[in-house]
Amino acid sequence: MVKKAKKTVKRQVMFTFPEKLITEPLIYNLGIQFHVVTNIRRADVTESKGWVVLELEGDETDIEKGLAWMTGKGVRVDPVVGDIVEG
Amino acid sequence: MSYTRVLRCRKCGQEYPIKPMNLCELCLSPLEVTYDYQAMRGAVSREKFASGPISMWRYKDLLPVEDDVIDIGTGYTPLTKATNLGKELGLEQLYIKNDGVNPTYSFKDRPVSTGVTKAREFGFKAVACASTGNLAASVAAHAAKARMKAYVFVPSNTEPGKLVGAAIYGPTLVVVKGSYDDVNRLCSTLAQRYKWGFININLRPYYAEGSKTLAYEVVEQLGWRAPDCVVYPVGSGLSFTRIWKGLGELAMLGLTGPVNTHMYLVQAAGASPIVNAFQSGSQHVNPVIPNTVATSIAMGNPADGYYALKIARESEGGACAVTDEELIAGMKLLAQTEGIFAEATGGAVIASLKKLAAAGTIKKDQVTVAYITGAGPRSQEVVSDIVKPFVVEPNLESFEKVLGNEITK
Numbered sequence: 496m497v498k499k500a501k502k503t504v505k506r507q508v509m510f511t512f513p514e515k516l517i518t519e520p521l522i523y524n525l526g527i528q529f530h531v532v533t534n535i536r537r538a539d540v541t542e543s544k545g546w547v548v549l550e551l552e553g554d555e556t557d558i559e560k561g562l563a564w565m566t567g568k569g570v571r572v573d574p575v576v577g578d579i580v581e582g
Numbered sequence: 583m584s585y586t587r588v589l590r591c592r593k594c595g596q597e598y599p600i601k602p603m604n605l606c607e608l609c610l611s612p613l614e615v616t617y618d619y620q621a622m623r624g625a626v627s628r629e630k631f632a633s634g635p636i637s638m639w640r641y642k643d644l645l646p647v648e649d650d651v652i653d654i655g656t657g658y659t660p661l662t663k664a665t666n667l668g669k670e671l672g673l674e675q676l677y678i679k680n681d682g683v684n685p686t687y688s689f690k691d692r693p694v695s696t697g698v699t700k701a702r703e704f705g706f707k708a709v710a711c712a713s714t715g716n717l718a719a720s721v722a723a724h725a726a727k728a729r730m731k732a733y734v735f736v737p738s739n740t741e742p743g744k745l746v747g748a749a750i751y752g753p754t755l756v757v758v759k760g761s762y763d764d765v766n767r768l769c770s771t772l773a774q775r776y777k778w779g780f781i782n783i784n785l786r787p788y789y790a791e792g793s794k795t796l797a798y799e800v801v802e803q804l805g806w807r808a809p810d811c812v813v814y815p816v817g818s819g820l821s822f823t824r825i826w827k828g829l830g831e832l833a834m835l836g837l838t839g840p841v842n843t844h845m846y847l848v849q850a851a852g853a854s855p856i857v858n859a860f861q862s863g864s865q866h867v868n869p870v871i872p873n874t875v876a877t878s879i880a881m882g883n884p885a886d887g888y889y890a891l892k893i894a895r896e897s898e899g900g901a902c903a904v905t906d907e908e909l910i911a912g913m914k915l916l917a918q919t920e921g922i923f924a925e926a927t928g929g930a931v932i933a934s935l936k937k938l939a940a941a942g943t944i945k946k947d948q949v950t951v952a953y954i955t956g957a958g959p960r961s962q963e964v965v966s967d968i969v970k971p972f973v974v975e976p977n978l979e980s981f982e983k984v985l986g987n988e989i990t991k
C-alpha cells in the first residue's frame with residue numbers, strides 16, 4: 496500500500512460564527528481532531544455573533560477535512576483575501 | 583523611476599519591501615503602497631499633467647510603476663455634464679464619468695494596466711485572474727500587449743457567450759467545474775503553488791493603485807476641484823477606497839484645496855454586505871451569497887469591505903442598495919436621457935442616485951459625479967425586453983397605419 500506523502504501548507508481563513516455556536520470550542524476541536532495548528536490574528540466575538548481571522552498550518556488534506564467539518568457545524572468559512580472571482 | 587516607498591499594513595502599520603504580496607504577515611490585513619510624497623510634490627504640477635499623454639499615464643508620477651508601462655490606451659475617459667438626467671432627478675450639477683469607453687469596456691483597464699506593468703517588473707512570465715467578465719477581458723488584453731501568458735479561471739456555470747470578450751485576446755481559459763467558492767479555493771491554492779502574478783492576490787496592492795486615476799481625472803476635468811459627491815458601484819470595495827486615496831493625495835500635494843467629498847457607495851440588493859453593515863451600524867462586513875444581475879459587483883465576501891465602509895462613514899457619505907428591477911430601470915433612464923449605455927452596475931448607480939436625490943441626501947447644487955464603470959453591451963441580456971419594434975409591410979399605407987401617432991409630421 497502506498498501512503499500519500501504529507502504536505503504541510505498554510506491557509507488564511509475567516510470563520511463567521513452564528514449565535515448558537517459562539518460558546519462551542521470549535522477552533523480547539525479543529526486543532527485537536529485534524530492536527531491543524533490554529534493561529535488567531537484578529538477577532539471580534541460578542542454574545543450574538545462572531546468572526547475570527549486565523550492562519551491554519553498542517554497537512555493539506557487535513558486542513559480541507561477540517562474546514563469541511565467546520566462548515567458542517569454551521570460555521571461560514573471564507574478566504575481572508577476575500578472573493579477572488581471578480582466580475 | 584517612481585516615488586514608491588514601501589508596502590504598509592492598513593491595520594497594524596507593519597511595513598514590507600515592494601514585492602508581490604498582499605497580506606500583512608502579522609495580522610493578515612491588506613497591504614497598501616505608500617509613497618515619498620515630499621519628493622513627489624517637487625515633481626508634479628497641473629501643467630505637467632496637462633502636457634502628458636491623453637490617458638491614465640499622464641499621472642504616472644503618482645503610480646507605483648518604474649519605467650515602461652503596458653498601455654493599451656486606457657483612461658482620460660469623458661466626463662459629461664448630464665443636464666437631461668439632472669433635470670429628471672433634480673440635480674443641477676450632475677456629471678457622468680463614462681469609463682465604459684476604455685479599451686476593454688470597463689474601468690478595470692486602469693488597475694489591470696498598473697498590475698500587469700508591475701508583474702512584468704517583478705519578472706513574472708504569466709499573469710492570472712478569476713472572472714466572468716470585465717476583469718477577465720482586461721487581464722487577457724494586457725497580457726497580450728505585454729507578450730505574457732495569461733490564465734483566466736471561470737466558474738462552469740458561466741455562459742460561453744460571456745467569455746468571448748476575454749477569449750479573443752488568446753489567454754489560457756480554464757473552466758472550473760463547481761461554484762464560485764470552488765473557483766476561489768482553487769485559485770488561492772494555485773496562487774501559492776505557481777510563480778504567477780495573480781492580479782487580485784499577490785499583485786493586489788499595485789493593481790489597486792491604478793484606480794486612483796478615477797479620482798485624478800475627474801478632478802482635472804472639473805478644473806482642479808474635487809466633487810462634492812461621488813456615487814460609485816462597489817464589489818470588493820477596492821477601487822472605492824482608491825478614489826478616496828487619490829482625492830486625498832491631490833490635496834496633500836497642493837494640487838487642490840482640502841477634500842470635502844461625500845463618498846456614496848452603491849451595491850445591488852442581492853449582493854449588499856457593505857450596505858447592510860452601513861445600515862445596521864456595524865463595523866464588520868458579514869459575507870453573503872450574491873444573487874443579482876449586476877455581476878460586475880456581485881461579491882459576497884468583499885476583501886476591502888471594511889475600508890470602503892469606513893470611508894462612506896468618515897466622508898459623511900452613505901451606502902445605497904437597489905433591486906435588480908430598479909437598476910434595470912436605471913440603465914434605461916441613463917441611456918434615454920444621456921445617450922450612454924451602461925452595464926447593469928451603472929444602472930445601479932443611476933437608480934441609487936435617483937433615491938439619494940429624491941431623499942434630499944444629495945442636494946441639487948452639489949457637484950456630483952456618478953461613475954459608470956462598464957459599458958452596456960456586456961449586460962445586453964438583462965435589457966433584451968427593450969426591443970419592441972414596429973413591423974410594417976414595405977408600403978406607405980402599412981407604415982402609416984402601424985405607426986399611427988408615432989409619426990412626427
Ligand SMILES: [Zn+2]
Nearest residue numbers: 591594606609
Ligand atoms: Zn498588519
